[in-house]
Structure formats: structure tokens, C-alpha cells
Amino acid sequence: MIVDIHTHLFAKGWVPREFFYGVARFMTREFAKQGIHETNKDVGDLLIESCNDPEAESLLVEMEEAGIDTSIIFPVDFGVALGDPELSIEDVNRKYAELAEKHPGKLIAFAGIDPRRKQAADIFRKCVEEWGMKGLKLHPSAGFYPSQKEVCLLIEKACQWNMPVLIHSGSMMMPFRSKYSQAIHLDDLAADFPDLTIIAAHSGGMFSYSQILSIMTVKLNIMVDISAWQLIADRNYPGFCKALRELMDFGGADRIFFGSDSPSFRSVMSNRDWVRLIKELPWKAPDGIKFTEEEVASVLGGNAHRLFNL
Numbered sequence: 400m401i402v403d404i405h406t407h408l409f410a411k412g413w414v415p416r417e418f419f420y421g422v423a424r425f426m427t428r429e430f431a432k433q434g435i436h437e438t439n440k441d442v443g444d445l446l447i448e449s450c451n452d453p454e455a456e457s458l459l460v461e462m463e464e465a466g467i468d469t470s471i472i473f474p475v476d477f478g479v480a481l482g483d484p485e486l487s488i489e490d491v492n493r494k495y496a497e498l499a500e501k502h503p504g505k506l507i508a509f510a511g512i513d514p515r516r517k518q519a520a521d522i523f524r525k526c527v528e529e530w531g532m533k534g535l536k537l538h539p540s541a542g543f544y545p546s547q548k549e550v551c552l553l554i555e556k557a558c559q560w561n562m563p564v565l566i567h568s569g570s571m572m573m574p575f576r577s578k579y580s581q582a583i584h585l586d587d588l589a590a591d592f593p594d595l596t597i598i599a600a601h602s603g604g605m606f607s608y609s610q611i612l613s614i615m616t617v618k619l620n621i622m623v624d625i626s627a628w629q630l631i632a633d634r635n636y637p638g639f640c641k642a643l644r645e646l647m648d649f650g651g652a653d654r655i656f657f658g659s660d661s662p663s664f665r666s667v668m669s670n671r672d673w674v675r676l677i678k679e680l681p682w683k684a685p686d687g688i689k690f691t692e693e694e695v696a697s698v699l700g701g702n703a704h705r706l707f708n709l
């Protein structure tokens with residue numbers, strides 16, 4: 400069984416447009432290297448069109464192609480940081496819940512709420528008690544620390560419902576602020592809520608995973624996902640293998656989840672190739688770095704299977 404623990408669905412009016420213009424800055428630069436000169440706004444508008452997937456049709460096709468059985472889907476609430484989009488965050492969450500209900504077994508929805516909203520606790524309660532959502536996703540780079548007071552209110556609820564909280568960790572592109580999402584800030588949360596399952600999205604970030612490595616070695620309630628690591632796997636395969644081996648050696652293969660952050664890295668690597676790359680680790684990893692089939696099976700789905708009782 401293969402589970403992708405980190406995916407998003409974007410649709411027009413669900414996310415502030417400024418988010419896409421921030422992402423577009425990277426692509427505009429890449430395009431310029433290829434001699435294609437587009438404005439940032441044009442690239443952002445193109446992204447908004449190409450990511451539009453309100454019924455999860457593209458995601459489901461992508462899952463089929465990659466052999467992914469189940470995906471965890473969650474919204475990102477950038478409304479407090481950038482201004483609310485057309486649809487309220489409550490309605491966006493409900494859309495996610497409806498999609499999970501429409502595709503049982505295939506899609507599992509987490510709630511995504513900025514804890515600084517006045518209604519955050521109430522929206523989270525609706526997400527879980529009325530709409531059956533299974534976890535919480537937080538994006539601190541929108542402007543809050545994972546351990547600050549407003550967050551704790553939601554975390555207490557998550558503990559009460561015994562559900563995992565997946566938190567963006569590592570750096571974040573403009574207009575967001577990376578200082579809030581450095582992995583070190585998860586340490587307070589892990590200490591204050593020892594029974595909470597914390598999943599550090601992106602394992603602290605591709606290039607600063609050593610920070611998460613240091614924390615997860617001592618805080619056993621911290622787990623990680625490897626979404627966004629397609630980039631390093633694509634550009635520096637030996638470096639990727641070395642980093643993943645270290646995460647396994649010190650954190651344990653039973654605390655690492657496969658993830659794609661789809662649709663964000665489709666242009667870097669398809670999910671079919673990303674799954675294949677992980678599956679082939681036992682015989683393709685460079686000399687001196689070994690992975691077993693059991694470790695790969697844990698990461699690809701075994702750990703998620705256990706966490707969600709699939």
C-alpha cells in the first residue's frame with residue numbers, strides 16, 4: 400500500500416492569489432534562463448489556471464499513474480497573512496471534507512486553519528466533529544510560531560481527539576517568513592504535548608534537515624515527511640540518499656512518511672517517478688548507502704497505514 404501524506408488541492412478562490420505570485424517568482428527565473436521572458440503576474444496567473452483542481456480529478460489521475468492508494472489532502476490557510484480569498488476558510492475546509500467523503504479510502508482530509516483566527520477553534524471542531532476530518536495542518540510561515548498561545552488551543556483539541564498535526568518545517572518562499580517554520584520551534588510543542596503526534600512536513604527542509612534530525616532523535620513524538628525532497632533527489636541523488644539514510648539511522652524508518660506536496664513539484668518530477676525512485680532505493684542507492692525493502696515499505700505506506708488505521 401502506498402500513501403502520500405502531503406497533498407493539496409487548489410481551486411480558484413480557495414487560496415489568495417498572492418500565494419501563486421510568490422511561487423511564480425521561482426518559475427519566472429527558471430523561464431528566463433531558458434530565454435522565455437514572462438512577467439511574474441503572467442506566470443502566477445498561469446499557475447492559478449494549471450493548478451485548478453476543485454474536484455480532485457487531476458490528483459486522482461496522478462495517484463492512479465503513480466500507484467498511490469491513499470492521499471492525505473489539506474488546505475493551507477494563508478488568508479490571515481495575505482487577505483482572505485473569495486471562499487471563506489471554513490468553506491474551503493468543508494470542500495476538502497466533501498471530497499474525502501466522496502472518495503473514501505482514496506482521500507483523507509486534514510483541516511487547515513490559521514490558529515490566529517478568532518473562529519479557529521470553532522472551525523476546527525466543525526471540521527472534526529461534523530465533517531470527519533482526521534488531522535490538522537499548520538503553516539507557521541504565515542506568521543506564527545508553532546508553540547504560541549493561539550496554536551496551543553488547537554493542539555489541545557488535536558490531543559483530545561488523538562489526531563496528528565502536520566506542520567510545515569524549513570524555509571518558505573515569498574511572501575512568507577521562514578523564521579517561524581524552522582524545525583527548532585517544533586521542539587517546544589513536542590515537549591509541551593508529549594502525546595501529540597507531530598509530523599514535520601519536508602523533514603525540516605531539504606537543506607536543513609540536520610535540525611530536525613537533532614530534535615527527532617530526542618523527541619520521539621516528532622515524525623517527518625519527505626515531500627519536496629524530489630528536488631534534491633533530482634539534482635543530487637547521492638546527497639538525497641545520504642540524508643534519507645541519516646533520518647532512518649537516527650530517527651527510524653518507522654517515523655518517516657512518503658509525501659509529494661502535490662501539485663507543487665509536478666514540474667520537477669512526476670509522482671510516478673517519485674514513487675519509483677523510493678521503491679528502487681534498495682538496489683540503486685550509491686555504494687556505501689543501504690536501504691532494505693522493509694524500510695522502503697514502511698516509508699511508502701506502512702507507517703501511514705499504522706497511524707490512520709487504514
Ligand SMILES: [Zn+2]
Binds near residue numbers: 405660
Ligand atoms: Zn505542502
